[in-house]
Amino acid sequence: MQTTLTKPFKIEGIGLHSGKTFSVDVLPAPADTGIRFRRTDVRHCDFTRITPYNVSSTQLATTIDCGGLPISTIEHLAGSFYGVGVDNAFVEVSGPEVPILDGSAAPIVALILEAGVSRLDKPRRILKVTRPVSVGLDGKTVEIVPCDGFSINFELDYAHPVVGRQIFDYTFDESSFVSEIAFARTFGFKREVDALWSMGLAKGGSLETAVVIDDGGVLNPGGLKAPDEFVRHKILDMFGDLSLIGYRLMGRITAVKSGHQVNNIFARALLEASNSYEIIESPGKSPVSGAEEQRAIA
Ligand SMILES: [Zn+2]
Structure with a gap:
């Protein structure tokens, strides 16, 4: 419900x-x-x-x-x-x-x-992926394929000794979200933060609001909360950006180097790929095709 x-x-x-x-x-x-x-x-x-x-x-x-x-x-x-x-x-x-x-x-x-x-007293609506949907931009990709449940495999790759290549495969459930994903903080590189500050941007960026990294390592006195905190945060961002779709999701996502922009392009592409999903309500009710759902919204 x-x-x-x-x-x-x-x-x-x-x-x-x-x-x-x-x-x-x-x-x-x-x-x-x-x-x-x-x-x-x-x-x-x-x-x-x-x-x-x-x-x-x-x-x-x-x-x-x-x-x-x-x-x-x-x-x-x-x-x-x-x-x-x-x-x-x-x-x-x-x-x-x-x-x-x-x-x-x-x-x-x-x-x-x-x-x-x-x-509440109404069933949830679930977008169940029935055919693959993918987007790509500048080497950043997101793909979803059919799967029972919802999972995200994210690969992050920064040419930086502290971050490097990190892969995290997360199968979603509401209890593990707290222990696996929620704690992961946003991060930035010291020289980029300095550049943003000089342009009058990111004024709220600090060691209290982000993990900040320079060439030598993590500047925050407490260090990282997990060695792969960076990729876990990328998955958190993806939850935020894909939650805008407005349905619970059923499918398996593979994302490489994606961020807010490509997440948003993917969210739109998925909604528009109405032949690639159906909307499921409560058990026993027959699914609505994505195309029918789009007509209903229109
Ligand atoms: Zn974030």
Whole structure:
């Protein structure tokens, strides 16, 4: 069945881009709401349901367009909802950024679990892949093939001694998401952070909000939370970006070097490949073909 939060919760912290403090109120929502965002610092901003087509920028983070206004860095919050199984929520943001917190989903997941997840009275809708769908751009690729369940095999390859080539094969379930993926922090290279700062960008980037690496190693005093924290974070980002599709997913993903941009291209391509999936509701109900579903949405 679909779910929502049992009670509201609040997130507070600085934004990655501006370094300013923002707050987010996350509220329970009825079945079939999906995840809807709105800005509370401007008048008359209605809730917008997030989809891959609302994504207006994938620079540094995923930014959505919400009634003509940007809300950035939504991916760790959106990925947390998918990861612990929250289908419906209203999200009110006090400005243009969701706080980056420690750069991972762990603080958000802890707040969701503390608020509680409640079942609603409507079945979940699952996008079941029936034929492969793939995209590629500049050597970055994402492919999904039919599979019972949902898994992501991610390969990251940076020509850097600390990161190098990392592969992580993650079979999704709502309990292992917390222990395997949620803790992995975003990361950046010191020289790139310096360059961003000199352009007045990533003002909220620091050792408190990201893993920062230079040629000698990890600069954070506590080091890494796992040797392959980098690739695990890439999988977290993928959860966030693909959660915008709006269905639970059934298929096996193989991704190589992908990031927010290619994740978004893939999310759109998958939705549009309506002959390559069907939508399943509760057991016993016959599946709806992707093409029929697309006509229903249109
Ligand atoms: Zn991220």
